[in-house]
Amino acid sequence: LSHSNGSDSKKQRLDESPPSRVLHIRKLPNEVSETEVIALGLPFGKVTNILMLKGKNQAFLELGTEEAAITMVNYYTAVTPQVRNTPVFIQYSNHKELKTDSALNQRAQAVLQAVSAVQDGSSPSSGQGVLDLNPPPSPVLRIIIDNMFYPVTLDVLQQIFSKFGTVMKIITFTKNNQFQALLQFSDPVNAQQAKLSLDGQNIYNSCCTLRIDFSKLVNLNVKYNNDKSRDYTRPDLPTGDGESTNKDHSLLGKYISNYLALHSHRLHEALNLLSCAFLTGAISPLSAAAAAAAAAGRVALSGSGVSGVLLASNLNEERVKILYNKKDSALIQLSDGNQAQLAMSHLNGQKVFGKVMRVTLSKHQTVALPREGLDDQLLTKDFSGSPLHRFKKPGSKNFQNIFPPSATLHLSNIRDGVGEDDLRLLFSNTGGTVKAFKFFQDRKMALIQMSSVEEAIQALMDLHNYDMGGNHHLKVSFSKSTI
Numbered sequence: 001l002s003h004s005n006g007s008d009s010k011k012q013r014l015d016e017s018p019p020s021r022v023l024h025i026r027k028l029p030n031e032v033s034e035t036e037v038i039a040l041g042l043p044f045g046k047v048t049n050i051l052m053l054k055g056k057n058q059a060f061l062e063l064g065t066e067e068a069a070i071t072m073v074n075y076y077t078a079v080t081p082q083v084r085n086t087p088v089f090i091q092y093s094n095h096k097e098l099k100t101d102s103a104l105n106q107r108a109q110a111v112l113q114a115v116s117a118v119q120d121g122s123s124p125s126s127g128q129g130v131l132d133l134n135p136p137p138s139p140v141l142r143i144i145i146d147n148m149f150y151p152v153t154l155d156v157l158q159q160i161f162s163k164f165g166t167v168m169k170i171i172t173f174t175k176n177n178q179f180q181a182l183l184q185f186s187d188p189v190n191a192q193q194a195k196l197s198l199d200g201q202n203i204y205n206s207c208c209t210l211r212i213d214f215s216k217l218v219n220l221n222v223k224y225n226n227d228k229s230r231d232y233t234r235p236d237l238p239t240g241d242g243e244s245t246n247k248d249h250s251l252l253g254k255y256i257s258n259y260l261a262l263h264s265h266r267l268h269e270a271l272n273l274l275s276c277a278f279l280t281g282a283i284s285p286l287s288a289a290a291a292a293a294a295a296a297g298r299v300a301l302s303g304s305g306v307s308g309v310l311l312a313s314n315l316n317e318e319r320v321k322i323l324y325n326k327k328d329s330a331l332i333q334l335s336d337g338n339q340a341q342l343a344m345s346h347l348n349g350q351k352v353f354g355k356v357m358r359v360t361l362s363k364h365q366t367v368a369l370p371r372e373g374l375d376d377q378l379l380t381k382d383f384s385g386s387p388l389h390r391f392k393k394p395g396s397k398n399f400q401n402i403f404p405p406s407a408t409l410h411l412s413n414i415r416d417g418v419g420e421d422d423l424r425l426l427f428s429n430t431g432g433t434v435k436a437f438k439f440f441q442d443r444k445m446a447l448i449q450m451s452s453v454e455e456a457i458q459a460l461m462d463l464h465n466y467d468m469g470g471n472h473h474l475k476v477s478f479s480k481s482t483i
Helices: 002-015 034-044 064-080 105-119 155-164 187-199 247-262 264-274 288-295 337-347 397-399 422-428 455-462
Strands: 022-026 047-055 058-063 090-091 142-145 167-175 178-185 200-202 208-212 229-231 308-311 330-333 356-359 408-412 435-441 444-449 471-478
Touching: 022 034, 022 064, 022 435, 034 047, 034 058, 034 105, 047 105, 058 064, 064 090, 090 229, 142 187, 155 167, 155 178, 155 187, 178 187, 208 229, 308 337, 330 444, 337 356, 408 455, 422 435, 422 444, 422 455, 444 455
Parallel strands: none
Antiparallel strands: 022 058, 022 090, 047 058, 142 178, 142 208, 167 178, 167 229, 200 208, 308 330, 308 356, 408 444, 408 471, 435 444
């Protein structure tokens, strides 16, 4: 009992330590590296010193300022800090600064110097009170990728590693059923910075973990420039016969590329799959589109050579009458192939007027307008000057707000004096049930949630461009938010 009380009072004393720029980190997993501990502090500011107590699974981390340490402790009070998926404990230390024995702490100093150089965007150099790094053994890194649930391409590696310096050559291959790569920088110091920052990091969330060592080779001999090997200093190299030491990986990459090219209506799912957020921090975040393009050989997103015309079919014949000989189908021409693919990925399979709509790319390159007086059924219409467009300006930031159909709708251009009850009533009259409503601060915009996606689609079709009087036309679009 007395032992228990003793440890309780000790815990209380630790928790009550006043703020300090030195933090005490406990319950670290075995074999943890300095880099992993430093990574806990990097988002909050400069890390100026570290002392590892490996036998005790503890460490002391010194930050540049007390403010940075307070921000870090406050953040990790709300979010449990983890190292190698193990929760660790962080608190203020009684020490106000770390005085470490340079000889014993040489490795930690080298790590700190390289990390701060990467943060500052410079090369490590000898400064006062900072030890020189041991010269790195080679400009060539050997990279092994664990848990490779998604394909990692040569282009993805080049994009990640080029943050640390000029990547000159890459060779990829499979050994012991693992995807591996040899990557050569122009300077061994860049290789050392990349190794210190990226070793143990995941390329995608929870998968594709980088394991990095120096290679015994100091120069790579690349014969072919293709999807398995690349010499960036020699763009004139032949592509070779396509045979690869990495057949499994090659087939997977080609399969995904072909799949995306042929089934571009699945592009939306592919983007979701591949955008599994690139880690912020050491690895630059890539956009979902860039990730998909890298994995798909940049086929599906280019939009070049892709028709801007879509064929929508299985429409409700009572509500939609378009094609002369096939009343449940319609041709819709968008301004380019990219927009057509986006519309297809968002709208294929959605329920409209009670039927599941099918949307595919049409073989037609344009929708021809009939000569004047020949379209007595009014089946064709030119929408190029229509007031219905939400995204008119090319390259507008609003293009980032194009979302797939959802139960929540975004309303804008709301007239002054129109209240929540008015809008709830208006949207209830479209045949659906309003589940929730929220005005934005300026009351010119709002979110409204219907009870299903199908009801929201119906409400959008009925009320987008609705005349609210006083030259105010309501704009309705799908939202990614929920209320």
